[in-house]
Amino acid sequence: MLVPVKDGMLLRYAVASIYRVAVGFGIAAAIGIPLGLLAGWYLRTGQALNPLFQFLRPISPIAWIPIAVLWFGVKDEAAIFLIAISSFFPIVVGTMTAVRTIPLVYVRSAQNFGLEGFELFRRVVLPACLPQIITSLRLALGIAWMVIVAAEMIAVDSGLGYLIMDARKANYYDRVVGAMITIGLIGIALDWGMRRLERIDEVRWGFTKQS
């Protein structure tokens, strides 16, 4: 186990894994949040998209591996695609639900003061949904990090998932466990980072019991 630590391989692989998750998760959030806001706000858009979401959502990211390799080859892009697809659904569905469940009193207040269109969205809809969006991001990041191992086992030749597969072939079980522990520790760190977001003044209200 000491060899991959000393020669920097573990660090390199950890960085490779984190990079893929960051990009895949970023893409999922960049598409998922706006789409979820739209689908939640405009009933028709939601009605049109929701069956598609619900159909695609239960398909395991692992089932996408052949398609990912077919489209992108054994490259970073394939793993990133798998990450993006696995974290996309919790984000889009969570955001959509958040918009749907905005208390009527907030929307009415905003309308009463003449807020319309983009301003209504920016000053009321988005902030009202932010706590739930953060929760769905946190959930999605957890899933993304879990899926990275499966994605790297097949779709790439670096990263912590690849390390596990590679070490198993050579019967380096200390490396397998070492990589598992590293994955667990980074997982904790990522979740801790997401939980920090919950303390921001503008969203804290969504995570504490209202008196």
Add this chain to the structure above:
Amino acid sequence: MKADKVVVRGVEKRFERKQDELVALSAVDLTVAEGEFVCLLGPSGCGKSTLLNIIGGFETPTAGAVTIDGQTVTGPDPRRVFVFQEYGIFPWASVWDNVALGLRKLSKDQLARTIQRTIDLVGLKGFERSFPSELSGGMRQRVAVARALAVKPDIILMDEPLGALDSLTRMQMRSEILRIWQEEKMTILFVTHDIDEALQLSDRIVVMSPRPGRIAEIVEVRQQHPRVIGSEEYVRVKHRLYELLGVSRSV
């Protein structure tokens, strides 16, 4: 005689239900004068909140119409601001930003002065940077009132605004609302199911009854403010209200 501010003519509201139809309001006529403080009083289900929502433009009547200053109400408008029981202030924004909600097209200076003046008026000086979750129920309702006052509305529509507060805070808030009303001289329509609240606040009390929701009687309160609770006139009107609402005077 002051000008008519709000005129409700033949307003009906029906809700389709699975089997039958619910008549929430049936043929309501009401005229409120400019600067008047009118309470809508009645048990739950009498349509008082529905009537207020229609006047506010949040719901459309099935029949009849509401006119304000001669113009038919077609939707919500910042000239008539609603204060909700659940406050409706935004938990993600500070007191300052909440009060700023309806204020646009003002210069930076004007904006800051208006917000500060309004916050001072409702007694929240020093809490400008606080978030609603850090405030008590009474203070949150003050924020809601301040947000409404900031846009200088002609009419404030209050839907059981003190309903979620403890009884001592309610008493205090009533005097605050009266003080602000006397200073700012706007028209207030105030929904409540609390007889004393209606008696202490209003010029006239619109007593409503349920199934179908309608106006049973409009009772005038001729006492000047400050009103002495328990005075002869107070008790006389109170007994009349008990009678109209069909509740016993003794327990």
